[in-house]
Amino acid sequence: MLELFAQLTVNGLVSGSLFALLAxxxxxxxxxxxxxxxxxxxVYTAAAYGAYAFAEGLSLPLWLGVVLAVVIAVLxxxxxxxxxYQPLRRLYASPLTVLIASLGVLIIVENAIAIFxxxxxxxxxxxxxxxxxxxxxAFTTLHLSTVLVSWAxxxxxxxYLYGTKTxxxxxxxxxxxxxxxxxxxxxxxxxxxxxxxxxALAAPAAIxxxxxxxxxxxxxxxxxxxxxIAVIVGGVGSLPGAALGGMMIGLARNWGIWLxxxxxxxxxxxxxxxxxxxFRPTGLFGVKLRKAEV
Amino acid sequence: MxxxxxxxxxxxxxxxxxxxxxxxxxxxxxxxxxGHNGAGKTTLLRTIFxxxxxxxxxxxxxxxxxxxxxxxxxxxxxxxxxxxxxxVFPDLSVLENLELGAHTVxxxxxxxxxxxxxxxxxxxxxxxxxxxxxxSGGQQQMLALGMALVLRPQLLLLDEPSLGLAPFxxxxxxxxxxxxxxRFKTTILLVEQNVRQALxxxxxxxxxxxxxxxxxxxxxxxxxxxxxxxLF
Amino acid sequence: xxxxxxxxxALLGLGAIPAYGAETYKIGAILAMTGPGAYYGRVMSRGPLxxxxxxxxxxxxxxxxLELVIEDHKSGQPKEGVSAINKLVNxxxxxxxxxxxSAPTLAAYPIAAEHKVLMLNGGGWSPxxxxxxxxxxxxxxxxxxxxxxxxxxxxxxxxKLAMIYRNDPSGITVRDHVRPFWxxxxxxxxxxxxxxxxxxxxxxxLAKIKAARPDAVATWSxxxxxxxxxxxxxxxxxxxxxxxxxxxxxxxAVAGAAMEGYEYASDYLDPDSKEPWTARFIxxxxxxxxxxxxxxxxxxxxxxxxxxxxxxxxxxxxxxPQSGDQLRxxxxxxxxxxxxxxxxxxxNDDGTSAKPVAIFEVKGGKPTVKTLVx
Numbered sequence: 001m002l003e004l005f006a007q008l009t010v011n012g013l014v015s016g017s018l019f020a021l022l023a024x025x026x027x028x029x030x031x032x033x034x035x036x037x038x039x040x041x042x043v044y045t046a047a048a049y050g051a052y053a054f055a056e057g058l059s060l061p062l063w064l065g066v067v068l069a070v071v072i073a074v075l076x077x078x079x080x081x082x083x084x085y086q087p088l089r090r091l092y093a094s095p096l097t098v099l100i101a102s103l104g105v106l107i108i109v110e111n112a113i114a115i116f117x118x119x120x121x122x123x124x125x126x127x128x129x130x131x132x133x134x135x136x137x138a139f140t141t142l143h144l145s146t147v148l149v150s151w152a153x154x155x156x157x158x159x160y161l162y163g164t165k166t167x168x169x170x171x172x173x174x175x176x177x178x179x180x181x182x183x184x185x186x187x188x189x190x191x192x193x194x195x196x197x198x199x200a201l202a203a204p205a206a207i208x209x210x211x212x213x214x215x216x217x218x219x220x221x222x223x224x225x226x227x228x229i230a231v232i233v234g235g236v237g238s239l240p241g242a243a244l245g246g247m248m249i250g251l252a253r254n255w256g257i258w259l260x261x262x263x264x265x266x267x268x269x270x271x272x273x274x275x276x277x278x279f280r281p282t283g284l285f286g287v288k289l290r291k292a293e294v
Numbered sequence: 295m296x297x298x299x300x301x302x303x304x305x306x307x308x309x310x311x312x313x314x315x316x317x318x319x320x321x322x323x324x325x326x327x328x329g330h331n332g333a334g335k336t337t338l339l340r341t342i343f344x345x346x347x348x349x350x351x352x353x354x355x356x357x358x359x360x361x362x363x364x365x366x367x368x369x370x371x372x373x374x375x376x377x378x379x380x381x382v383f384p385d386l387s388v389l390e391n392l393e394l395g396a397h398t399v400x401x402x403x404x405x406x407x408x409x410x411x412x413x414x415x416x417x418x419x420x421x422x423x424x425x426x427x428x429x430s431g432g433q434q435q436m437l438a439l440g441m442a443l444v445l446r447p448q449l450l451l452l453d454e455p456s457l458g459l460a461p462f463x464x465x466x467x468x469x470x471x472x473x474x475x476x477r478f479k480t481t482i483l484l485v486e487q488n489v490r491q492a493l494x495x496x497x498x499x500x501x502x503x504x505x506x507x508x509x510x511x512x513x514x515x516x517x518x519x520x521x522x523x524x525l526f
Numbered sequence: 527x528x529x530x531x532x533x534x535x536a537l538l539g540l541g542a543i544p545a546y547g548a549e550t551y552k553i554g555a556i557l558a559m560t561g562p563g564a565y566y567g568r569v570m571s572r573g574p575l576x577x578x579x580x581x582x583x584x585x586x587x588x589x590x591x592l593e594l595v596i597e598d599h600k601s602g603q604p605k606e607g608v609s610a611i612n613k614l615v616n617x618x619x620x621x622x623x624x625x626x627x628s629a630p631t632l633a634a635y636p637i638a639a640e641h642k643v644l645m646l647n648g649g650g651w652s653p654x655x656x657x658x659x660x661x662x663x664x665x666x667x668x669x670x671x672x673x674x675x676x677x678x679x680x681x682x683x684x685x686k687l688a689m690i691y692r693n694d695p696s697g698i699t700v701r702d703h704v705r706p707f708w709x710x711x712x713x714x715x716x717x718x719x720x721x722x723x724x725x726x727x728x729x730x731x732l733a734k735i736k737a738a739r740p741d742a743v744a745t746w747s748x749x750x751x752x753x754x755x756x757x758x759x760x761x762x763x764x765x766x767x768x769x770x771x772x773x774x775x776x777x778x779a780v781a782g783a784a785m786e787g788y789e790y791a792s793d794y795l796d797p798d799s800k801e802p803w804t805a806r807f808i809x810x811x812x813x814x815x816x817x818x819x820x821x822x823x824x825x826x827x828x829x830x831x832x833x834x835x836x837x838x839x840x841x842x843x844x845x846x847p848q849s850g851d852q853l854r855x856x857x858x859x860x861x862x863x864x865x866x867x868x869x870x871x872x873x874n875d876d877g878t879s880a881k882p883v884a885i886f887e888v889k890g891g892k893p894t895v896k897t898l899v900x
Contacts, residue, residue, distance in 0.1 A: 136763075137763070138762050165393075176385075181345055182369075184365070184369030216724070257734065
């Protein structure tokens with residue numbers, strides 16, 4: 001029993017790290033621009049398929065495929081901001097309208113990918129993964145890399161937001177867009193920057209997942225849902241909260257299957273969300289979103 | 295003349311608040327706008343700053359037209375705005391607030407300017423790590439002023455700087471306003487509800503009523519002041 | 527005048543002679559042309575196309591050429607199977623259909639029975655495909671294969687078995703047949719996990735299986751799913767033998783080195799066979815498609831030749847080969863046909879057939895024959 005618990009914990013830490021990365025990629029965008037960017041899921045998927053197309057389809061080296069996948073993700077994410085959300089904001093569209101538009105983009109691009117690549121799972125080879133066994137617990141070098149890469153990116157993001165001028169400006173916009181305007185920050189450019197960073201972070205998450213478990217056209221929907229839940233659980237506006245939310249979901253999903261049949265894994269995350277919303281609606285580290293003033 | 299507002303019409307949605315209003319502010323002047331709530335004082339400040347754009351009329355600054363521009367450009371050209379009710383980033387520290395205030399300032403100059411703000415408002419220096427939202431009302435107002443000051447603005451727009459402050463703090467703030475004008479040669483246009491306080495600092499006064507100027511002048515005599523009360 | 531009458535009569539006479547050789551015989555096929563199982567559709571269509579090409583090159587059957595009409599059930603959707611058979615029966619009017627996958631076949635069957643269309647399944651392995659008058663199988667049933675491989679690991683000493691199966695009739699019925707079979711042998715089933723078709727994340731199921739400490743893990747899954755299961759099982763540290771009832775190059779590509787040592791029971795197509803027909807089929811298939819055929823391609827190739835035999839039988843007795851009913855009678859009368867596996871295939875009353883079956887082991891990324899059964 002203890003062995004199962006240990007294995008589940010390791011599984012949970014690995015998938016939790018990936019969820020944490022996904023959560024901060026989504027959280028940067030939501031926190032800074034107040035946009036519920038559901039289409040982030042398809043940026044994730046596009047990055048996976050981009051890496052697949054370059055690394056497997058064109059037989060380019062894996063690192064090059066990764067770089068190109070990041071480029072694709074950023075172009076797609078920023079493109080959606082510029083061509084979908086900006087026009088909607090100019091027209092004072094309601095948040096519901098924006099959400100529906102975002103969902104629409106997700107569905108259209110997902111179907112395009114399914115038609116072009118077909119729906120069977122695509123794998124990317126080229127990452128030499130070795131098995132590591134400690135005690136009775138097993139994981140691979142890919143799993144280890146997932147944990148390291150996710151947390152490295154998290155710290156790099158924090159360094160950017162707390163240590164650079166543009167990073168601080170982004171935090172300023174996140175906490176009060178009106179005040180940002182007053183001190184002369186170009187909020188439009190900061191919004192684009194947030195989408196670029198968020199999309200760029202989604203790419204490695206997508207590729208790490210694909211190297212382990214393959215890419216399918218619908219992978220983005222689950223990903224963005226888990227990311228959103230993690231951000232809400234951790235508290236909108238707090239990136240450490242989002243990362244922690246991601247870890248919690250990863251661990252809960254794995255510990256949970258001890259108690260519930262494995263088919264119910266996804267339901268566990270929603271269960272946590274429900275608890276948090278009921279008892280602590282602003283999330284664990286939530287910062288209350290302020291209404292527009294001035 | 296540093297700032298000229300000519301026949302400006304502006305408002306929110308269908309509602310028009312400013313009805314062909316005109317005023318002028320000269321270099322290094324301190325000018326006050328007084329009037330009832332809803333007269334349009336805040337709206338005018340926001341229109342000058344650029345977060346609101348006029349439907350008609352022109353705004354001139356340093357000889358060039360600036361109406362319709364994005365406010366960020368005005369900040370770059372030396373206009374600072376301190377909004378009503380503690381315009382700070384509440385979740386960030388005092389230092390981070392000041393740093394963001396200095397967002398458009400050249401990196402080499404920032405340290406000096408921060409020092410100047412601390413010398414004017416020492417309490418900000420003591421509490422530079424404190425989260426801005428946890429400061430007292432008066433301290434937040436000083437911070438808001440400090441954030442505008444790091445810009446070394448040519449034109450400072452203040453919206454009710456003494457609102458909600460205890461009397462002795464109001465004195466502090468008004469003294470700071472005068473000091474800013476004296477030390478940095480900053481032109482100041484401020485909005486005040488309290489006529490007495492407005493007259494303490496301002497050399498000229500505009501009385502705004504229903505989006506228009508109904509009186510302007512530098513009241514020296516009591517009689518003129520009484521006339522002022524009547525209009526108000 | 528008389529010359530004109532003779533000339534016109536001759537012209538009319540010419541018109542009365544029936545046109546020679548324009549008749550084609552349409553065969554229907556319902557395969558997984560799109561979706562996660564697209565691999566199967568690909569190979570299952572190649573077999574018949576090669577067979578038809580060979581037969582038509584020899585002039586067809588008494589001058590009658592064969593034509594294949596392929597419909598897509600989108601990797602096993604019953605709804606699509608029904609649409610497919612409706613089209614084949616009502617528009618193309620085929621008397622014979624090559625079908626695949628248990629779920630769409632079962633959904634389409636009532637329509638076949640109603641219109642007396644003969645179906646031949648070379649792919650699906652659900653025991654539900656047995657005992658239907660108009661459905662015959664030249665593919666071994668999954669539950670039988672499951673028992674074969676289970677017995678194999680039992681004889682090697684395994685007593686605790688873990689199972690992971692696909693959540694549909696084919697997976698479920700294998701689970702339901704093997705479990706009592708294993709227990710009757712004297713073993714115990716220590717874990718039973720289920721997965722959806724097309725799933726790629728098996729961490730949860732495999733963690734539970736690992737914790738149950740089985741002597742062997744059996745997978746009633748196939749295609750790429752099998753590949754993911756095998757790979758992730760090894761990645762989570764499961765070192766005991768992995769066995770199953772299917773293997774495809776697609777799944778091999780996903781699992782890579784993890785697939786080494788995996789054993790499975792399946793219809794036995796010996797790639798190195800010395801049998802003349804088998805060797806020739808493998809060679810021609812390789813030449814035409816650039817890769818060696820698997821037994822699925824062989825089953826469907828064989829299916830066309832079985833049909834050709836049936837058509838000949840019916841014609842010999844003076845019947846109409848376009849009648850599915852008569853084709854069926856011919857099949858029940860003849861029973862034994864030459865099999866491309868070598869030797870013969872014999873059909874039973876209940877629609878099952880007897881064919882060579884073997885246990886394969888994956889070595890160096892390719893299946894090799896370990897032992898022959900029956």
